[in-house]
Amino acid sequence: MYKNINTALIHGGISMDERTGAVNVPIYQTSTYKQDGLGKMRGYEYSRTGNPTREALEALIAELEGGTAGFAFASGMAATTAVLSLFEKGDRVLISSNVYGGTFRVLDKVFNNFGITYTISDTEHPSAFEKDITPDVKAVLIESPANPLMTVTDIRAISEIAHRHGLLVIVDNTFMTPYLQRPIELGADIVTHSATKYLGGHSDTVAGLAVVNSKELAQRIAFIQNATGGVLPPYDSFLIIRGIKTLGVRMDRHTKNALKAAQFLKAHPAVKNVYYPGLETDSGYEVNRSQAKNGGAMISFELKENYDIRVFFESLNLIMLAESLGGVESLVCHPATMTHASIPEDIRKKVGITDGLIRLSTGIEDIDDILSDLSQAIEKSEVK
Numbered sequence: 097m098y099k100n101i102n103t104a105l106i107h108g109g110i111s112m113d114e115r116t117g118a119v120n121v122p123i124y125q126t127s128t129y130k131q132d133g134l135g136k137m138r139g140y141e142y143s144r145t146g147n148p149t150r151e152a153l154e155a156l157i158a159e160l161e162g163g164t165a166g167f168a169f170a171s172g173m174a175a176t177t178a179v180l181s182l183f184e185k186g187d188r189v190l191i192s193s194n195v196y197g198g199t200f201r202v203l204d205k206v207f208n209n210f211g212i213t214y215t216i217s218d219t220e221h222p223s224a225f226e227k228d229i230t231p232d233v234k235a236v237l238i239e240s241p242a243n244p245l246m247t248v249t250d251i252r253a254i255s256e257i258a259h260r261h262g263l264l265v266i267v268d269n270t271f272m273t274p275y276l277q278r279p280i281e282l283g284a285d286i287v288t289h290s291a292t293k294y295l296g297g298h299s300d301t302v303a304g305l306a307v308v309n310s311k312e313l314a315q316r317i318a319f320i321q322n323a324t325g326g327v328l329p330p331y332d333s334f335l336i337i338r339g340i341k342t343l344g345v346r347m348d349r350h351t352k353n354a355l356k357a358a359q360f361l362k363a364h365p366a367v368k369n370v371y372y373p374g375l376e377t378d379s380g381y382e383v384n385r386s387q388a389k390n391g392g393a394m395i396s397f398e399l400k401e402n403y404d405i406r407v408f409f410e411s412l413n414l415i416m417l418a419e420s421l422g423g424v425e426s427l428v429c430h431p432a433t434m435t436h437a438s439i440p441e442d443i444r445k446k447v448g449i450t451d452g453l454i455r456l457s458t459g460i461e462d463i464d465d466i467l468s469d470l471s472q473a474i475e476k477s478e479v480k
């Protein structure tokens with residue numbers, strides 16, 4: 097591992113082509129490999145099992161997250177699905193009360209059918225979390241900050257309790273990236289990513305990654321990856337490697353802009369609540385500061401009752417209403433009807449995902465343009 101992450105982002109893993117000296121890893125667009133005789137392979141036999149471009153990305157993310165091995169999948173959900181496939185009928189997984197809607201959905205509608213159950217747990221409060229650990233619980237799946245209310249979980253504290261009870265700790269690090277937070281150093285066993293977001297960084301590729309911290313887990317995930325087959329294609333692997341090279345400079349700008357946007361929203365008379373762990377007034381500020389470089393670039397907020405959010409969304413000129421996050425462009429979404437629509441209304445209400453909640457993925461445009469777009473859209477949305 098390079099000592100400095102900014103260097104590792106560019107030179108980590110397998111970063112060039114030994115044969116030709118090409119400074120970028122070639123796109124090995126092949127499904128199979130010639131064998132020199134029966135059982136005489138040159139290291140590869142079939143691209144679901146192994147592909148040099150995908151392997152370069154897998155080595156890179158393992159190095160960046162400080163894990164034993166990395167795995168690249170066709171989407172963030174394919175990565176989560178592969179990790180959840182470690183469990184068996186009768187096992188239970190605890191999940192943070194705010195997780196990406198798709199993570200909830202795959203547990204609720206797919207794994208439930210196979211007898212793998214889940215409990216929503218208040219991982220923000222370690223003592224409440226410990227009370228949820230019943231004998232069938234085998235793992236805890238955390239997002240910190242969590243999607244969409246940016247609630248912060250103390251990864252060190254949860255890992256310590258979880259390991260005392262023999263659980264695996266899985267952290268979805270999509271919102272932070274290894275540039276801002278390294279969950280394995282904080283005690284996690286497995287880290288997952290929707291690489292579709294900041295790692296790819298340009299809203300042009302859907303991809304997922306998983307990193308494990310032991311040889312045993314590496315063997316089990318490698319088996320699942322090959323057996324279930326949701327692998328990332330070579331060209332998409334190349335695009336994610338290319339995105340990661342600029343992760344540091346992008347995240348610096350994303351997070352600088354986000355802090356200014358959060359301060360602007362916090363001070364705005366039309367705004368009821370702002371959720372951003374980079375604000376000193378946020379309940380998650382101290383814990384987040386103890387485990388991450390800063391508050392990231394995702395902000396959620398609610399406008400006061402006399403503002404119409406439909407008009408707000410339609411009045412934005414620069415910031416686009418779209419699913420997803422983490423691209424160079426600023427995006428907003430409405431979690432209740434978009435990213436978290438698959439969570440039943442009663443659970444959404446219970447965990448605080450209100451119909452008025454707006455989520456902002458702060459891009460790297462000029463901050464003055466972002467703020468003036470927010471400002472004019474808020475102004476137009478006032479019901480007079």
Ligand SMILES: Cc1ncc(COP(=O)(O)O)c(C=O)c1O
Nearest residue numbers: 171172173196243270290292303
């Ligand atoms: C935190 C988080 N995890 C996982 C996912 C799923 O990733 P993908 O859309 O790449 O399947 C998302 C997608 O929005 C997400 O926001």
